[in-house]
Ligand SMILES: NC(=O)C1=CN([C@@H]2O[C@H](COP(=O)(O)OP(=O)(O)OC[C@H]3O[C@@H](n4cnc5c(N)ncnc54)[C@H](OP(=O)(O)O)[C@@H]3O)[C@@H](O)[C@H]2O)C=CC1
C-alpha cells in the first residue's frame with residue numbers, strides 16, 4: 001500500500017518539533033532529545049508541544065499529550081523520532097498516542113534502537129492511525145546523530161573543537177589558565193557549544209597547563225555543563241586542579257591505566273572523581289575502550305576540546321564526526337583548512353558553515 005502523503009503544514013509543524021529537539025541536545029542522556037507537536041490540521045492550531053525532559057524522561061510525546069488535554073482526540077502528532085514501543089520506566093509512547101485518540105502521526109525518522117526499530121510505527125498503524133514517515137528526515141538525522149551512532153556504532157557523536165591563533169597555532173597555557181587566542185564573542189560561543197554535549201574531554205597536559213573548568217558559565221546555563229572527562233595514564237594531575245576540586249558539583253570522570261598509583265586514585269575518588277580503567281595500547285589509553293565506557297554511561301554527544309595530542313589521536317582513530325574551528329582574525333577558508341590538517345593530520349571534511357564572530361571566525365566541518 002502506498003504511504004500517505006505529507007503537506008506543507010506537516011513540514012511547518014515538524015520544523016517546530018525539530019527546533020525543540022535541538023534545544024534539548026546535551027540535556028537528555030542516555031536518551032535522544034525528541035520534539036513533539038500536536039496540532040489540529042483543520043484549524044491549523046497548535047494544541048501542545050513537548051520535548052524530552054532533562055535526564056531523558058518523560059518523553060516528548062506523553063508530555064505533549066498531557067498538555068493538549070481533551071482536544072487531543074482526532075488531532076495529529078508530529079514527532080522527530082519514532083515513538084517508543086518498549087516498556088521502560090514508563091509505558092510506551094506509541095500506546096499513549098493510541099490511547100489518547102490521535103488520528104494521524106507524522107514521524108521524521110525511525111528509531112534504530114533494536115527495542116523499537118519500526119515497532120512503534122507498526123503499533124500506530126495496527127491501531128488504525130494514518131502514519132507518515134520521512135518529513136524533516138535529514139534534519140532529524142542530524143539532530144539525533146548522537147543517539148544513532150551510540151546505538152549503531154557504540155560510540156558517541158564526536159566533535160573536535162579547536163581555537164587557533166592567526167597563524168593556525170595553539171598558545172600553550174601557563175600552568176594557571178589558558179592563553180586566550182580568540183576574543184569574547186567566540187569564547188562565549190564555544191561555551192554555549194558545551195551546553196549541547198553530554199560530555200567534554202581533555203588530555204592530562206591541558207589540565208596541567210590550563211587548569212580549565214570546562215563548564216558552561218553563561219547566564220542561566222551553568223546547569224547545562226556536561227560531564228568532564230580527563231585522559232591520564234599516570235594520574236599526573238595537580239591535586240588542586242579546578243576539575244578535581246569541583247568534581248562533587250559537576251560529574252568528572254578520569255580515564256586511567258588499570259595500574260595507576262592507588263594513592264592518587266584514592267585522593268581523586270575522595271573529591272568525587274569517578275575512575276575508569278582503560279587498557280593501554282601503543283603507549284596511550286585505548287580510545288575504543290574509552291568510547292565503550294562513555295556509551296555505558298549514556299553519553300551520546302562528546303565534545304573533544306583538546307589539546308593537540310588528543311585531537312590527533314581522535315583523528316587517527318577515525319573518531320571525528322565534526323570539527324569546529326575558531327580562529328583569530330578573518331583568514332580565508334584555505335588557511336583554516338591547512339591549520340586543521342596541521343593540527344589533526346589528514347581528515348576528510350566538508351565545510352558546512354562559516355561565521356564571523358567579532359574579530360574572529362568560526363568554521364564548522366563535517367566528516368566527508
Ligand atoms: N587552543 C585550543 O583549542 C586548546 C589548546 N590547548 C593547549 O594544548 C596544550 C596541551 O596539549 P598537548 O600537549 O597536545 O596535550 P593534551 O592536552 O592533548 O594531553 C595529551 C596527554 O593525554 C594523555 N593521553 C592519554 N591517552 C591518550 C590518547 N589516547 N591520546 C592522546 N593523549 C592521551 C597523555 O598523557 P598521560 O601520560 O597522562 O596519559 C598525553 O600526553 C596545553 O598547553 C593547552 O593550553 C588545549 C586545549 C585546547
Ligand SMILES: Nc1c(N[C@@H]2O[C@H](COP(=O)(O)O)[C@@H](O)[C@H]2O)[nH]c(=O)[nH]c1=O
Nearest residue numbers: 163180181182190210212213214215305
Ligand atoms: N585558548 C582558548 C580556548 N581553550 C579551551 O578552553 C579551555 C578553558 O576552559 P574554561 O576553563 O572553562 O574557561 C581550555 O582548556 C581549552 O580547552 N578556547 C577558546 O574558545 N578560545 C581560546 O582562545
Ligand SMILES: [Zn+2]
Nearest residue numbers: 059083084093
Ligand atoms: Zn517514548
